[in-house]
Amino acid sequence: MIDELWHLVQIPLAWIKWAKDQGLWDFITAGSGVMISVFVLGGHKKKIPEFSVHLTYSMGTGHKNYPNVLNIELRNLMDAPLVIGRPNFKFAKGVHAGRYAHGNTATGDYEIKFRPMGTDGLPIPGYSYTHVMLRHREQAYSYLPLTDDWDEQALLTAIAPQRRWGLFKTEKGLGTLFLNVVLLKDEKPRVISMAVPVIRLQRGVEAPRLGREWG
Structure with missing residues (x-):
């Protein structure tokens, strides 16, 4: 049971390592940042001071x-x-x-x-x-x-x-x-x-x- 859990944990870690080695991690990180920014900014309504x-x-x-x-x-x-x-x-x-x-x-x-x-x-x-x-x-x-x-x-x-x-x-x-x-x-x-x-x-x-x- 422990071996199976350890194997499941290693899958996402291996994928992250592969993405980093391929130079994709920075692209994924930047893309995630853009998506979060769009979501946050999109939630704000236009306001008019005064x-x-x-x-x-x-x-x-x-x-x-x-x-x-x-x-x-x-x-x-x-x-x-x-x-x-x-x-x-x-x-x-x-x-x-x-x-x-x-x-x-x-x-x-x-x-x-x-x-x-x-x-x-x-x-x-x-x-x-x-x-x-x-x-x-x-x-x-x-x-x-x-x-x-x-x-x-x-x-x-x-x-x-x-x-x-x-x-x-x-x-x-x-x-x-x-x-x-x-x-x-x-x-x-x-x-x-x-x-x-x-x-x-x-x-x-x-x-x-x-x-x-x-x-």
Whole structure:
């Protein structure tokens, strides 16, 4: 038995020695480094300094159509304006939207519309838009209806880290918020695509302003 185990251990060691003798070990090591770098860099989402995306949840709002919502607040802290465009949301597998969420059957994502916020911190009455310009310190707000039958515990359970292969946990989250941010600081506008994973949510206001005129 011991001899068999020793033979199995020697197989990978012999292969490593052969690869080194053939000059392949450095190539394999370099290739592994490149693959790891691509994996790590690919996992990072583009961020914009001084542009804030704040996500919270409100459960039991009292609104008959939107009892549970994901609150989305944007804030521009740069000294130059920017434009938000093409916002949409894609839910994680197994997570469902509320009945009144505007879904796109063709793409599987959900429509997001923003409304500018006033100095009182409340959305300004009027229509909401998929494109909105934010000047210095200006804010915009939107919300996405979550499934009606959730309570807070059901939400926290849905976004709790999931264990894979019994080794480590990964954060599932609600899904991903996608935005195109057009920076107007330079002479030539620059578009940055953002993908914001919705994880580690905090509780927001209990009764956000969800009027009938929103649309």
